Amino acid sequence: MIMSKDLTTSEGQPWSDNQHSQTAGQRGPVLIQDYQLLEKLAHFNRERIPERVVHAKGSGAKGYFELTHDMSAYTKADLFNGKGKKTPLITRFSQVAGESGYPDTYRDVRGFAVKFYTQDGNYDIVGNNTPVFFINDPLKFPDFIHSQKRDPKTHTRSQDMQWDFWSHSPETLHQVTILMSDRGIPASYRTMHGYGSHTFKWVNDKGEQFFVKYHFRTNQGVHNMSNELAAKLCGDDPDYLQNELFNSIEEKDFPSWTLYVQVIPYEEGLNYKHDIFDVTKVVSQKDYPLMEVGQMVLNENPENYFEEMEELAFSPANLVPGIEPSADKVLQGRLFGYKDAARYRLGANYDQLKVNRPVNEVNNYHRDGFMSQGHDGSANYEPNSVNGPTEVPSAKTTPDQLAGETGHFKPYDTDNVSAAGELYRLFDEGEKERLVENIKNNLGQVKSRDIKVLEAKQFYQADPEYGESVATALGLSVDEIK
Ligand code: HEM
Numbered sequence: 001m002i003m004s005k006d007l008t009t010s011e012g013q014p015w016s017d018n019q020h021s022q023t024a025g026q027r028g029p030v031l032i033q034d035y036q037l038l039e040k041l042a043h044f045n046r047e048r049i050p051e052r053v054v055h056a057k058g059s060g061a062k063g064y065f066e067l068t069h070d071m072s073a074y075t076k077a078d079l080f081n082g083k084g085k086k087t088p089l090i091t092r093f094s095q096v097a098g099e100s101g102y103p104d105t106y107r108d109v110r111g112f113a114v115k116f117y118t119q120d121g122n123y124d125i126v127g128n129n130t131p132v133f134f135i136n137d138p139l140k141f142p143d144f145i146h147s148q149k150r151d152p153k154t155h156t157r158s159q160d161m162q163w164d165f166w167s168h169s170p171e172t173l174h175q176v177t178i179l180m181s182d183r184g185i186p187a188s189y190r191t192m193h194g195y196g197s198h199t200f201k202w203v204n205d206k207g208e209q210f211f212v213k214y215h216f217r218t219n220q221g222v223h224n225m226s227n228e229l230a231a232k233l234c235g236d237d238p239d240y241l242q243n244e245l246f247n248s249i250e251e252k253d254f255p256s257w258t259l260y261v262q263v264i265p266y267e268e269g270l271n272y273k274h275d276i277f278d279v280t281k282v283v284s285q286k287d288y289p290l291m292e293v294g295q296m297v298l299n300e301n302p303e304n305y306f307e308e309m310e311e312l313a314f315s316p317a318n319l320v321p322g323i324e325p326s327a328d329k330v331l332q333g334r335l336f337g338y339k340d341a342a343r344y345r346l347g348a349n350y351d352q353l354k355v356n357r358p359v360n361e362v363n364n365y366h367r368d369g370f371m372s373q374g375h376d377g378s379a380n381y382e383p384n385s386v387n388g389p390t391e392v393p394s395a396k397t398t399p400d401q402l403a404g405e406t407g408h409f410k411p412y413d414t415d416n417v418s419a420a421g422e423l424y425r426l427f428d429e430g431e432k433e434r435l436v437e438n439i440k441n442n443l444g445q446v447k448s449r450d451i452k453v454l455e456a457k458q459f460y461q462a463d464p465e466y467g468e469s470v471a472t473a474l475g476l477s478v479d480e481i482k
Pocket of ligand 1: 094
């Protein structure tokens with residue numbers, strides 16, 4: 001009989017020798033009847049799966065969300081109703097462009113993704129550590145990411161490609177300013193804020209609709225890293241942010257964030273001074289102040305990185321009753337992108353993997369496919385007369401009134417510069433100097449003078465002082481960027 005700790009094959013048979021292949025005589029050759037050897041080599045060949053096409057490098061932890069302020073006036077979502085309610089969750093923090101072995105402290109936007117295991121199914125906020133994004137149309141996403149990743153010829157990262165794309169896509173200006181600021185290299189995943197970035201819709205049990213923006217504000221305070229330390233850590237400890245998060249949780253120094261929302265009444269949102277469906281823009285906190293919602297605490301590390309981080313699949317389409325998408329075009333594109341990516345990366349039944357399973361029962365008529373498990377002989381078709389699961393009419397989404405012609409439209413809000421200028425003017429002198437220095441270190445490497453001029457012109461339009469400082473740092477004349 002097999003005892004606990006006995007070595008076995010994957011089919012549970014006892015395994016007598018894991019150090020020496022079975023051979024014909026002491027000096028070989030190896031026998032094909034050594035099926036343990038064949039199984040071991042064959043399984044090893046299949047250990048790697050496709051990495052995420054973006055956000056491949058990352059790590060995260062588990063914990064809970066505790067509701068400190070009942071939000072039922074604005075949303076019927078279970079996790080935001082009933083002060084004191086605790087909802088288990090898992091997070092993953094990441095960088096955008098690097099591959100899965102990339103150094104953690106490279107300048108990049110950081111992903112901030114949270115999966116809430118609510119009583120009404122999984123709810124994901126798949127955000128970043130920035131309140132805005134580079135582009136405002138999903139059609140541009142693959143081109144944008146190509147420019148961030150490796151050059152097709154040299155297979156190296158390229159400042160030329162990334163600034164070529166940015167300088168010809170002026171809507172990126174706000175996010176580029178954030179990326180080149182101190183926040184481009186967080187000192188720790190624990191010391192950065194997180195944002196849902198898009199505008200989402202909340203609906204209460206009366207059917208009233210509101211637009212919301214999510215803000216996770218770090219309770220550890222925002223801390224960033226100098227370029228010098230970041231460069232040193234790229235060599236000394238490429239997994240620095242991962243180690244730092246893991247070790248702090250092992251040492252029971254649990255990081256936490258306070259979740260706030262900006263709540264915007266539906267009609268006001270539609271008529272706001274900026275297009276609130278444009279993810280390159282923010283909603284002013286002066287107009288809609290932050291309202292506290294609850295606390296997110298991370299108190300448990302994954303037991304197995306592969307099963308809990310690699311097999312973890314987030315999607316902005318994972319919504320629960322009371323939370324709906326807005327018309328934000330980038331969000332709409334993302335509603336397709338992530339589940340499609342998960343099917344490619346993890347397979348058609350990725351949602352049956354342990355980390356992706358909701359805490360409530362799953363009842364539907366999807367069946368079979370690679371690795372399917374957990375189904376019995378119950379009906380696999382609808383309508384049926386054998387007591388199969390039935391629809392939940394109360395879960396239907398709320399209507400929006402739409403009008404207009406179909407077409408390929410440019411964004412109607414073409415102000416790409418004001419927000420970057422406002423942000424620049426919020427920086428103190430030291431922050432402004434470091435921002436310009438970072439732009440010089442990055443844009444300064446670009447071979448094309450035209451790209452430098454084009455980008456500096458946009459900084460100038462955002463704020464003349466900003467543009468002039470960049471021009472001077474790059475050795476351009478101020479006249480040519482005006
Ligand atoms: C049209 C725009 C976008 C598209 C098509 C897109 C697509 C994707 C894809 C395919 C993945 C990999 C998913 C996987 O393999 O599991 C991903 C990951 C991610 N994206 Fe996006 N993305 C877009 C914009 C954004 C924006 C605006 C944000 C933040 C506000 C964002 C945040 C993230 C995060 C945090 C991850 C990593 C999730 C994880 O940890 O598994 N993305 N994106």
